[in-house]
Structure formats: C-alpha cells, structure tokens
Amino acid sequence: MQKIVPHLWFDKEAAEAAEFYASVFPESRVTSITRMEGTPSGDADMVIFELWNQKFMAVSAGPLFKPNPSISFMVNFDPLFFNGSQESAREKIDEVWSKLSQGGNALMPIDEYPFSKRYGWIQDKYGISWQLILTNPDGEPRPPIITSLLFVGDQCGRAEEAINFYCSVFTNSRLGSLHRYPEGGPGPDKPGTVMFADFKLEDSWFTAMDSAHAHKFGFNEGISIVVNCEDQQELDYFFPKLSAVPEAEQCGWLKDKFGVSWQVTPIVLEELMVKGTQEEVNRITQALLPMKRLEIAPLVSAFEGK
The missing domain is CATH 3.10.180.10 (2,3-Dihydroxybiphenyl 1,2-Dioxygenase, domain 1)
Structure with missing residues (x-):
C-alpha cells in the first residue's frame, strides 16, 4: 500500500x-x-x-478549486531508468514535454540550466504543473515522480519549518538534501531560505522551495x-x-x-x-x-x- x-x-x-x-x-x-x-x-x-x-x-x-503551481510534480528522467542511456532519457523528456505542452503553458521553457542539462516547467491543459528534469545519475536515486511544494506569498520563508514539521508528524521520515539561497544572489529571495530541499515521508519523497517572487497563487x-x-x-x-x-x-x-x-x-x-x-x-x-x-x-x- x-x-x-x-x-x-x-x-x-x-x-x-x-x-x-x-x-x-x-x-x-x-x-x-x-x-x-x-x-x-x-x-x-x-x-x-x-x-x-x-x-x-x-x-x-x-x-x-483549481490546481496551481504551488504544488507541482517533479519528474526525474534519470538515465538509470533507461538502462543507463543519457540519450534515451533525453529523448523521453522531450517526448513527454511535447505531449504536456499541447494546450499547456510553459512556466520555464525546456532548456539547459545551471542545475540540469535539460529542465522545463509546464502547466498542462488541465492546470496540473510538471517539472521535467534530466537527472544526474551520480546522485542518490530518487523515484521518477516527486510531489513538489512551493512556499510563496505569506508562506515564503517557511519551507524549512514545514519540512521539519512534516518529518515530526511522520515517524518514518528522513531529510534529504538542503540548499539555501546565498548572500548577494540575484532576485528577491532572502539569503538562508530554502532554494531546494527534499525529504521523505513514509514511502514518498517530496521537494520544497521558498520563492519570494510575486506569484498569483498559493496552496489550496x-x-x-x-x-x-x-x-x-x-x-x-x-x-x-x-x-x-x-x-x-x-x-x-x-x-x-x-x-x-x-x-x-x-x-x-x-x-x-x-x-x-x-x-x-x-x-x-x-x-x-x-x-x-x-x-x-x-x-x-x-x-x-x-
């Protein structure tokens, strides 16, 4: 179960x-x-x-109620899921992006970014948001699909508090990685808040981020x-x-x-x-x-x- x-x-x-x-x-x-x-x-x-x-x-x-990008799903295209083939993982991410893009809206176009050679964030025609990422196979394995929480507006700056709270509620839990916004970084994000983190509750991994940018959505x-x-x-x-x-x-x-x-x-x-x-x-x-x-x-x- x-x-x-x-x-x-x-x-x-x-x-x-x-x-x-x-x-x-x-x-x-x-x-x-x-x-x-x-x-x-x-x-x-x-x-x-x-x-x-x-x-x-x-x-x-x-x-x-309507879904919005405050909760999205990160989809890991790890070459390990494709018999170690980087090329097959890249082909699949482009195929899935193409299908989800039909009638959808690109929040971040699929491209190369500092954190991944292939990444894109798409809100599909039904309003569900997906973050597709070509994963580095050298890291600790993660499942293909991970629920991702984006703390914005009044909740911005509370991602780390939320992670610790959820891990206290679910006794079978553990922390993963945690990366903070640096001092002197571009944009409005406060140094020390969560740029990216992941954690595990029971059998499910989650990611969490703070974003101080202006967003017209929140958890619902x-x-x-x-x-x-x-x-x-x-x-x-x-x-x-x-x-x-x-x-x-x-x-x-x-x-x-x-x-x-x-x-x-x-x-x-x-x-x-x-x-x-x-x-x-x-x-x-x-x-x-x-x-x-x-x-x-x-x-x-x-x-x-x-």
Missing part, C-alpha cells in the same frame, strides 16, 4: 485527465473509476491511476495529499496532528498551518468504494458527508446497509 498519495481536483475532467496522463508517462494506467452520487457538487467521479508506477487519485467535483485544495490509514488509531493520530484550520475540516479533509490540504482516510474506505455496487457506494457517500474526521465503523456499517 502506498501510504501517501497525491490527489488532484478537477471540475469534470478527472477521468479524461487520468487517461491522458497514462498515455504520456511510462508504466502508467487507470485502475478504477467510481461514481459518487448525491454529493454537494452533484455526481462526482473518483479516479485512481498510476503514473510511472506511482499511485495518484483524482476527483471530478465541480469548479470550486486543488491538489491535496492523501494519508492512507490502516485503522482508526492512525486516523485519530494524523488528523489532529496535521489540522490547523477547524473550518476546513470536512469529510476527512483538513488544512495544515502552512495552507497545504490533506485527506486523512482509512484504506478500507477506498477498498469499499472501488468494489462496491452503486447502491453501496451511495450509502457510504451519504455516511461520510456529515463527518469531519472520518470514523471507520459507521462507514463500514453504511456499506453493509446496517
């Missing part, structure tokens, strides 16, 4: 977007689509899919992070540890003190939703809608019609 899963919010395009991404990235597939009827947004599709063997989730739940529910819990004890641990905005607590969703949205959910809920009949799924949906922190026993009872 993948403990931590990125979750994407779409208006109506979750299934379409998942199929598109599965056609873009290697070793990818859509694994399930579940219709949730009678939600506040109407009928909503819950989609589970894998990109380069990493699990993702998505929902079509209306236009309330458009991209959230799902924590899959084995039992009620885990739910009761993670939910209060992460939640910092009581009014944002709904249906297992919460917002932390940095504005990042999380979903703390029992893995059994996903299992029941995927295997259930439409009637069983509808009963679970109606049972979870009034909840803030999810309770496993009532959800299972609803599935069973009790």
Whole structure:
C-alpha cells in the first residue's frame, strides 16, 4: 500500500485527465473509476491511476478549486531508468514535454540550466504543473515522480519549518538534501531560505522551495495529499496532528498551518468504494458527508446497509 498519495481536483475532467496522463508517462494506467452520487457538487467521479508506477487519485467535483503551481510534480528522467542511456532519457523528456505542452503553458521553457542539462516547467491543459528534469545519475536515486511544494506569498520563508514539521508528524521520515539561497544572489529571495530541499515521508519523497517572487497563487485544495490509514488509531493520530484550520475540516479533509490540504482516510474506505455496487457506494457517500474526521465503523456499517 502506498501510504501517501497525491490527489488532484478537477471540475469534470478527472477521468479524461487520468487517461491522458497514462498515455504520456511510462508504466502508467487507470485502475478504477467510481461514481459518487448525491454529493454537494452533484455526481462526482473518483479516479485512481498510476503514473510511472506511482499511485495518484483524482476527483471530478465541480469548479470550486483549481490546481496551481504551488504544488507541482517533479519528474526525474534519470538515465538509470533507461538502462543507463543519457540519450534515451533525453529523448523521453522531450517526448513527454511535447505531449504536456499541447494546450499547456510553459512556466520555464525546456532548456539547459545551471542545475540540469535539460529542465522545463509546464502547466498542462488541465492546470496540473510538471517539472521535467534530466537527472544526474551520480546522485542518490530518487523515484521518477516527486510531489513538489512551493512556499510563496505569506508562506515564503517557511519551507524549512514545514519540512521539519512534516518529518515530526511522520515517524518514518528522513531529510534529504538542503540548499539555501546565498548572500548577494540575484532576485528577491532572502539569503538562508530554502532554494531546494527534499525529504521523505513514509514511502514518498517530496521537494520544497521558498520563492519570494510575486506569484498569483498559493496552496489550496486543488491538489491535496492523501494519508492512507490502516485503522482508526492512525486516523485519530494524523488528523489532529496535521489540522490547523477547524473550518476546513470536512469529510476527512483538513488544512495544515502552512495552507497545504490533506485527506486523512482509512484504506478500507477506498477498498469499499472501488468494489462496491452503486447502491453501496451511495450509502457510504451519504455516511461520510456529515463527518469531519472520518470514523471507520459507521462507514463500514453504511456499506453493509446496517
């Protein structure tokens, strides 16, 4: 089980977007689509899919939230993933860039930069942002896709604090690299703040950066992070540890003190939703809608019609 899963919010395009991404990235597939009827947004599709063997989730739940580049996905094109071939990795990064660029918007054009011989940042036609990078195979290996947090606006300067906080919440965690903005550097970034860092929570790597540049976006529910819990004890641990905005607590969703949205959910809920009949799924949906922190026993009872 993948403990931590990125979750994407779409208006109506979750299934379409998942199929598109599965056609873009290697070793990818859509694994399930579940219709949730009678939600506040109407009928909503819950989609589970894998990109380069990493699990993702998505929902079509209306236009309330839109993804933005405050959370993006860094895609490592490590030659080690291509039998050590730098040429094959470079060909693949250009192929993926071309596909994601169709109807998209280049935030940083694909080119050579001081930190990589091939890098580009693209916001695709569905609003999801991807950082494609030709990785140096000499470094410590990282997975192909990594969730990347960009701390901007009021949250700028808090990336290191957030990293340490998340690593304190998840006991199975560790720090990776940390690079700070230097004294006398160009641009508005404050020396000593995080230029780039990565860290691992459970089985998932993350990156984090501060950016003092003017950005017209910030963390929101458009991209959230799902924590899959084995039992009620885990739910009761993670939910209060992460939640910092009581009014944002709904249906297992919460917002932390940095504005990042999380979903703390029992893995059994996903299992029941995927295997259930439409009637069983509808009963679970109606049972979870009034909840803030999810309770496993009532959800299972609803599935069973009790």
